[in-house]
Amino acid sequence: MNFIPLFVIVPLGAAFLMPVVSRLWKGMSDVLGNLAALFLMVWSFAALQMGHETTVFYAGGWEPVASIPIGIAMVMDGLTVFMLIIINVIGFAVTLYSVNYMNHYTDKAKYYTLFLLMMAGLNGVVLAGDLFNLFVFLEISAIASYSLVAFGIGSEELEASFKYQILGGTASTLILMGIAFFYHMTGTLNLADASTVIQQLGTHPGIIFVSILFLVGFSLKAALIPFHAWLPDAHPSAPAPISAMLSGVVIKVLGVYALIRIFFNVFGITAMPSVLTIFIVLGSVSMVAGAFLAISQSDFKRMLAYSSISQIGYVLFALGLGTPLGILGAMFHLINHAAFKSLLFLNSGAVVYRTNTRDLDQLGGISQKMPVTGITSLLGSLSISGLPPFGGFWSKLIIIMAAVESGHFALAGVAVFTSIVTLAYYMKLQKEAFYGALKASFGKLKEAPFLMSLSVILLAIVVTGMGLLLIPEFKSVILDPAVKIISGGLNYSKLVLGG
Amino acid sequence: MILFILAILLFLIGLYGVLVKRNLIKMIIGLMIMEYAVNLIFTLVGYRSGGTAPIVTDSISSVLYVDPLPQALVLTAIVIGLGTTALAVSFAVRIFEKYDTFDVRKIRKLRG
């Protein structure tokens, strides 16, 4: 048995088992959910060993005929492994956290079902070797996340989820239309195969049209301004573990990963340099406007949500530079952001769990009563603000170096400026929520339950030590293969199809 | 070609619905129209003028048959569309219970 499909089969199977086993014993859903997530995390680390070379799995044994793939392919290469690690590590931290947190809500089994479906979709997206499967998995995780956002069924949750659905649905139809035209142009949906066809076609207006459809569709999933409007509603309204998952993982997988795969590996970025400029423009607009929007928020989670827009802007900006250093910065920032944004959202959940509010004006001084939450959120805030020696500092350093290296001096200044604004609003967050005088009503506050604390402590350790990823021994295992695949560009098709 | 243009026109009608209509249900209908337009486009992509159904029979004589792949994909897409639509409609009903309206201008607790 090839071990690639297990990334999809295990969560999918667990999701369908969930309603059954939860009838046997109530605690069973926790156990099953966590076992599945733990398995996925371990499995993704096991996949690291394969990250150096591209491995292809053909479903049903439909091997390619004369180098033309005819079956459904699952491709695992450096970039995929990198994304798998992000998805499954954060996924495990989130399931661990959910054990206590989701006691707030009524039906845990349904929650885990939806959550595991989302995981299956996310793992599927990064493994998909053809465009249509990518779309199907994307829709699976999107539908699961629509439902998860509304899991509390309060009026705000429903509203947020509905907006998310309409905007997400519009984007999905655009992507599907893109796929239709893409198939029309190339006659294949396999990414590697299509890549060779497109190279022969050259810059065809049809290809450009398709690329616009994909660009817009996936930019919405990545929540780049001006396609971002669903995010500040959906991410705060979701239950905290889901917010962590959405901000930490989903926007990256459905948005950034898909953009990278399609534009760098399939279309070939050298063929359409204007896309790089668009990445830079969208990235820097999101970066700056997201930061400004975040600074004026008084809602804990909404501020974090706008911050996600801003940080994804950094990633896209760095990608748009197109140089290997820029790509390294983008990937490093991606993994950093996954860690600290999930951490911060889980912290916000702990605050909400104990205080029942996320309004910064009503909070204050709670790190006296909740030291673990306070300290871990401080670590997360310092890291995302780019203060040394945390991971965020290194990724911002690399991004700015890449910007200067490629001659974008002014934009490097913009990135630095944004990081100052980022520092400002995270300090505001710390001051308003965790420091200052303790509000009288919080006199009997307790630290978050054990598993929630454990989960945030694990993430805080990851956040603090993330700078170590730059040490050559780790870099060559995790970051370099991903960067190699992206900057390798059109080599992708050779790697997948062989020869 | 004319069929493509008509399908894209249909897509734009759907987009108009989502863009302009204030009623939640009408917006969902707009979204559905967009989906169907895209499904139509997809089917058109696979169509070969004068082609036969892509069924393997013993008496296969014509090489010209319509591309079967888009049809398979459209079926999947329809199912996905069904899922999203069902979810959206059920949420619309829930929203009506909470807000007592389908008017999207009044459903805006989340802003800023």
Place this chain on the structure above:
Amino acid sequence: MNPLLYPIVIPFIAGLLLYVIPRRVKGIHEAAALLVSAGTFGLTVWLFLQKPMEWTTQNSLILRLDDLSAFILLAAGLFGFLIALYSVIYMKDRNQRSMYYGSLLLTLGATCGALMSNHLILLLIFWGFLGITLYLLIQSGGDGAAPAAKKSLIIVGGSDALLLLGIVFIYSLTGTFEMDKILLSFNNGLVTWVFVLLALSAFAKAGSLPLHTWIPDMAMHTPIPATALMPAALDKLLGIYLLGRMVLNLFQMTGAMNLFLMIVGAVTIITAVMMALVQHDLRKLLAYHAVSQVGYMVLGIGTGTVIGIAGGLFHMLNNTLYKTCLFLTGGSVKYRTGSTDLDELGGLARFMPMTFLSFIFAALAISGIPPLNGFVSKWMVYQGLVELGREGDKLWVVWLLAAMFGSGLTLASFMKLTHTVFLGDSAKRAGRKIKEVGFIMWLPTVILAVLCVLFGVFAIQVPLKHFIIPAMGSDIEYIGSWSPGLATVMILIGIGIGFLIYLAGNLKGIREADSFIGGEELDSETRVTGTGFYNTIREMGMFSRIYRWAEDKWFDVYDLGNHLFSGIGGVLSKAHTGVLNLYVFWFVFGLIVLLIVLMGGSL
């Protein structure tokens, strides 16, 4: 392990351990902090004697101890130890002891690291890390400190981002991060940017205009030894160290850049001292002086003359001595009286003689009274300005006047401080039984005061010869005929004569009388404090408006930025009306724009 790593690694490990040890465990924090800081001080002395030293790994020169960094390192070690010693008593009943001592040691380690780094990225890491420890030290001041901590980290951390950009620019210009290989000349517009970015970062650390505003705010809420440690001593050393490094090693200075520095320096001197003059709180007053004094250092370094730069560096060293001493004596006052409000203090000299003596020497030193150290370094800065004039600079008189005027106002405000706190009538609050602070607390202040005197009297023989001149790399040509030894003798004779006159005049004994106002006896409620006299300045026509603006934070970069950013954010946030159609419109708008942009090219 290379010995250069010891003063970095040891405090770091100890500091991190102290965070973990719970505060219920008594005594261990103090003992560890004292031991480690004493050890670090010993190490810095040893390293100073061993200099120059280097640590190369993987073909790049990572750490380097040269003449400039060695003496600053020595000073940092001294202050770390003295302040740890002082804190033992001062902080003993505080809740946040493990955070305080942990941060103190981390600060010490990071400072040593920043001073010895030859690799710019390493410098950046230590530099930025100091922002975090500063934040934690301020937070150890308790609940009220949160806004000040936020503001300090935003300004200091924000300036780190500027430093980062500057360093990246340097890398793109030279292709190396190693400071010893960098020499930039202003032949490229980018170099000016680099200079300004690095200078701003140094200004924020040292607390010079326009990035000084965190110091007065944090001084109000932070435990006083922490104020003495960071903005008064270590941050000042670091900021001026970076500025000195830039001027001496990294850049080939030009007139325009020197002018930039001198403007900043002169404006800092005057504005900060004007603010200090009208303060009603001991800590705030000292904090504004901490800012004002930076002006002299920047001005001296900005002259671009050897003696001016040497004067600036020497002033940095002197300033840390007397300013730390002043803050610590202020801390002793707070410790015994529980207040630093000038209106509530008075007449402490007779209760706290050792504190008073240390204070008076430090106050005279900061006011530039010969033969104390403050005078010598100011005198060197003046000489630098005069030399600038001899080289043909037209504006030298302006700078000189600004510096001298600032010096006068410093004296004025310290007369006020000395009078209201230590002399004059006892205030009600001070009327309680006040004792001198314990030996452990007054010892550091006395050591510093003695150093102030020694560095003044033996300026040329000791500090200049061993610390400053080696760092300059060239010898100083003194133009004024100032000989500290002779001057001291003269002054001592003068004081002796004055004392004789005093004795002669008072042989009959003095008569103490009650104060009268219009025939009424003045009770202790309406006593005259020194602050009252200085309110006149505040109420003078032109100044009153400026002071009001300053108090409304119109000159504060932080508040201006805050208003601006929140304003922009507010407008953007208003655009998110919550109506779904609008969001769909944005989406379609983006689609159309992209279609036009991308398809427009191909059609």
